[in-house]
Amino acid sequence: MTRNQVCKMTITLVTFMACRMVSAQTITTFDAPGAGTGAGQGTLAEGITPAKMTFGYYTDASGVAHGFQRAPSGAFITFSITGAGTGSGQGTFAFSLNPANAITGYYIDGSGVLHGYVRAASGAVTTFDAPGAGTSSGQGTLALNINPAGTIAGYDFDSSGVAHAFLRARNGTFTTFEAPGAGTGAGQGTGTASGIGLAPDGTVTGAVIDSNSALHGYSRTLDGSFTIIDAPGAGTGAGQGTDTDGLNASGTIPGVYVDSSNVLHGFVRATDGTITTFDVPGAGTGAGQGTVPQGVNTQGAITGSYSDSNSVSHGFLRAPGGAITSFDAPGAGTGAGQGTFPLLDNPSGAITGYDIDDSGVFHGFLRTP
8 A cells, every 4th residue: 555545544534533523513402491482581501510410590581590400311400599589680690510519609689789609419508798798789799610629719899899809618718809900990800700710729710800991811829829811912991801711620721802903812821821812713803703712621622602793603612732613503593692602611522501592592502522
């Protein structure tokens, strides 16, 4: 067999294997029991565990939110925190689930104030408010991450509307912190990423909004040491800059930056501090369009969405080596603001998120290898 014949056979085999891998992908859509079917209602899957437990929240026909967990079998557990409001835009929101199936998030009460909670696998619920959290509508505590030790990370808005980040230990002890350069005006301050913003070793990632309302990413180790992250090409105007999406156990940090033209771009920061920027093929180049990474698994594969030139969103998966695959959930809408929105991938490559259909209704999805 000649060298050319070997090369041709190798190329054919690689192509065949690639086609089999693509065709093997299965996307299952789902709706939580009680999810509303009107525009702006439905099911928003926020994440997936290594055991393929998906979780998140749904809004009912009255626009009230409720938490859920969905087992690999498709069985649902739904819950509402005592004290959660029953008006539109109020209720229970879930964002992070640890290996012990403890879930955390926040609830919005009848006065529009936010409060944190943690719900154990047994169903026992503990509610809490961060020190200094405001008590007026739109203020309060946002719990967004829980790690294997039961530590919770998030942030609160004080009575002036300024954000402050916190860590809450399993015993209820709080540590609050401000990232360097955090602004002190309403809508400014320090926040954390959501879902995967807290590593097992206590490292926290998030974003700081400065006095000009520009964003800067950060990473904070358990001893309180900060690293500020600014992606190359990030804009410096209000609403522009760098935001992180979280991190994996090895310290790889994905994120999004907004340039001076308000176009969105993806980046990944390696453990040595090297930042690689990327745009998904087909991403739009107009203001508010572009590439929006969301999750990263233990292997460093990044998932998220990109909005095209018509502002329709599509899912993507970026392999550790940089190869990008795009996909759409069945039934995803094709109008501006609609489409497919992946949020997290697990170690086996399963991806969860939600899609918005042509009627503006949200549906959860699970994409499995």
